[in-house]
Amino acid sequence: MSAALIVLILIAVLAIVVVSMTVKIVPQARSGIVERFGKYRTTLSAGLNIVVPFIDKVRYVIDLRExxxxxxxxxxxxxxxxxxxxxxxxxxxxxxxxxxxxxxxxxxxxxxxxxxxxxxxxxxxxxxxxxxxxxxxxxxxxxxxxxxxxxxxxxxxxxxxxxxxxxPPSIIDAMEQQMRAERNKRAAILTAEGERQSAILTAEGDKQSAILTAEGQRQAQILTAQADRQAQILRAQGEAQAIQTVFQAIHDGNPDQKLLSYQYLQMLPKIAEGDNATTWIIPAELTKALGTLGGTVGKIPVDGGGSKTRIDFDAPIEDDGAADTSATNEAVQEALDAAKAAENPATSAADVPSQEEPPPPPPGAPQG
Missing domain, CATH: 3.30.479.30 (Band 7 domain)
Incomplete structure (x- = not known):
């Protein structure tokens, strides 16, 4: 290898080193701290940056993200x-x-x-x-x-x-026990409150039932008394009319002494029909007594003028208690309404009469 080639290679390597030391690329959301001879010089922002090679050095790259x-x-x-x-x-x-x-x-x-x-x-x-x-x-x-x-x-x-x-585990156990005790306490309170409400409602229902029962008995007694009154009045009227009818029939028939003696003889066996009449004594002077009785009866005027009051046998029997029929019907209707209200006491508590102020009795009812 020639010397010129070696020199070219060295220059190329040096150029690459110088470029790498000069050009600095900082990633996004980061900052580079540049020092020159160990002293802070500048801060590099994200992107491509140029520094002095062999003098400036990027000491730290700080992440700016959270x-x-x-x-x-x-x-x-x-x-x-x-x-x-x-x-x-x-x-x-x-x-x-x-x-x-x-x-x-x-x-x-x-x-x-x-x-x-x-x-x-x-x-x-x-x-x-x-x-x-x-x-x-x-x-x-x-x-x-x-x-x-x-x-x-x-x-x-x-x-x-x-x-x-x-x-600590011991504290956790104690806290759990405390929570369980608190829940049990609340459950006991709720149970007692429910029982209290149930007792109150039951007592209220018993009270309403007793009031309605007493009211019903009162109305029933009133109606029974009115019915007995009407029955007694009707019986008395019937007996009075029967007596007047018999009295009129006797005077219209003009009975004589023989008829009265015959009626007397017919009554004697009825006298002996009693349970305690075990012995019946007929006096010897019975004929004389009958004669005397007949003589006494004979002295009564046969025609005494007739009955003071003439009875019409075909006339209907009057009912003096008809005027009280409407009042009785009203009392019956009130009793039925009270029974219906007792079946559903929650509809209106004001419909039940209070014990302090009882409702006025129906017209014609006995006072007191």
Whole structure:
């Protein structure tokens, strides 16, 4: 190989090296930190960049995208002296590549330690129950503390999330027992409340039933009394008319002494028909007594002028209680309405008459 060829090869290699050291390509959403003789010179943006070869050097390439870092669980002591394990997730973004490079040696480790200490400070002022129910409060407190502390590092903390808060197993068992006891308490309260409502409704139903039963008995007694009254009136009227009829028939027939003696003899066997009439004594003076009785009867005027009141045998019997028929029908209708209302007491509680103010009795009913 000739010397000229070797020289050309060396020049080509040197040219390639110089071009590679001069032209720098920075990917999208990244920044390059350029140092000249170990000192910061400039920041390269995304795209094609030119630097001085052998003098300038791209020391770091910083990722400007939002990054997610998950930290392992950390033991934290709560206000009630219980140790819980809390693991967190941090969402952050580099806003100043120069500060992130020269203000902090390892910003990932710094964020982790800062998160652990801040989490212990916040959770140490809370009880376990408060910490379990206040994740949003812990997240916002962590984010505020981390964002203010990492601002000088050129880092912005966008979001902090707690992945889990794990109490000790004994505390978990105690919490489960407490929850079961609370549920049993609520179930017992609901059961007692249901029984109370059931007893109230049952007593109310018994009360309404007793009221309706008493009202029905009252109406029935009123109707029975009215029926007995009408029956007694009708019987008395019938007996009166029967007596008047017999009295008129006797006077119209003009009976003599023989007829009266014959009627007397017919009544004697009926006197002896009693259960206690085991012995019947006929006096010897029976004929004389009959004669005397006949003589006495004979002295009665045969024609005494007839009956004072003439009875029309063909006239119908008057019913003085017809005026009370409408009142009786109204009372029956009220009793039927009360029975229907008892079948469905939920329709209207106002339809049932109260015990303090009973409804007025129907017309014609006995007072008191």
């Amino acid at each position: 990054q997610v870092v998950s930290f392992p669980p950390q033991p934290v002591i709560t206000e009630d002296n219980l140790v819980v394990s809390i693991d967190t997730v941090i969402y952050f973004q580099v806003t100043d590549p120069v500060a992130a490079t020269y203000e902090i040696a390892n910003y990932i480790q710094a964020i982790e330690q800062l998160t652990m200490t801040t989490l212990r400070n916040i959770t140490g002022g809370m009880t376990l129950e408060h910490a379990l129910t206040s994740r949003d409060q812990i997240n916002s407190g962590l984010r505020g503390e981390l964002d203010s502390a990492t601002g000088k590092w050129g880092i912005r903390v966008n979001r902090v999330e707690l992945k889990g808060i794990d109490p």
